[in-house]
Amino acid sequence: SAVISQKPSRDICQRGTSLTIQCQVDSQVTMMFWYRQQPGQSLTLIATANQGSEATYESGFVIDKFPISRPNLTFSTLTVSNMSPEDSSIYLCSVVYGDYGYTFGSGTRLTVV
Amino acid sequence: AQSVTQLDSHVSVSEGTPVLLRCNYSSSYSPSLFWYVQHPNKGLQLLLKYTSAATLVKGINGFEAEFKKSETSFHLTKPSAHMSDAAEYFCVPLSSQxxxxxxxxGTELSVKP
Structure with missing residues (x-):
């Protein structure tokens, strides 16, 4: 199985600033995903990060707010831009490997004050 | 389009009694389905997955789920609950896209002593 290292594990940020979250995988994977889990809620997919092309965003999420980079097959970043308290959530990256093997990072717990 | 409904937002059982967490999906064809568990302040862990093989799927920690196409259900069960089973459980279909x-x-499972 693939092992994901996600950083930072948590952060407290001032409103109006940006935070970049890193996701490092120990093997090459084609598909990487970024999710948001708002307090007390389920996971919502933000975007699919594609290596060598623009990320594909889900309805309600835009590139200006959540820019994503995918420079190679083992790494991706998600930036939460111009943060407001409503952005306080857990952000998780996920990868798929082999047949139906989905693994999740441990998450980044973001608090915006 | 695929969607999923977890019929109970919260289930409470006594330790040693059976667990039933209900999940119904809607799809025009049999999807691949997963159950994930999320313990408080922990990451997501895969319990089991159905991928068009045997309809009764056995997972970790004594959990199992049965895929019933006629009922479009994929309920999660465990014969005897343990205190450590208290967590949030997610039924997750794989999108065709x-x-x-x-x-x-999500269904929050509470286990009473």
Whole structure:
């Protein structure tokens, strides 16, 4: 199985600033995903990060707010831009490997004050 | 389009009694389905997955789920609950578009001594 290292594990940020979250995988994977889990809620997919092309965003999420980079097959970043308290959530990256093997990072717990 | 409904937002059982967490999906064809568990302040862990093989799927920690196409259900069961089973459980179908996981609303399982 693939092992994901996600950083930072948590952060407290001032409103109006940006935070970049890193996701490092120990093997090459084609598909990487970024999710948001708002307090007390389920996971919502933000975007699919594609290596060598623009990320594909889900309805309600835009590139200006959540820019994503995918420079190679083992790494991706998600930036939460111009943060407001409503952005306080857990952000998780996920990868798929082999047949139906989905693994999740441990998450980044973001608090915006 | 695929969607999933977890019929109970919260289930409470006594230790040693059976667990039933209900999940119904809607789809025009049999999807791949997963159950994930999220313990408080922990990451997501895969319990089991159905991928068009045997309809009764056995997972970790004594959990199992049965895929019933006629009922479009994929309920999660365990014969005897343990205190350590207290967590949030997510029923997750695999989207036919882009390999994305679609998370249900989640069911919080409480286990009373």
């Amino acid at each position: 882009g390999g994305k996981l679609i998370f249900g609303q």
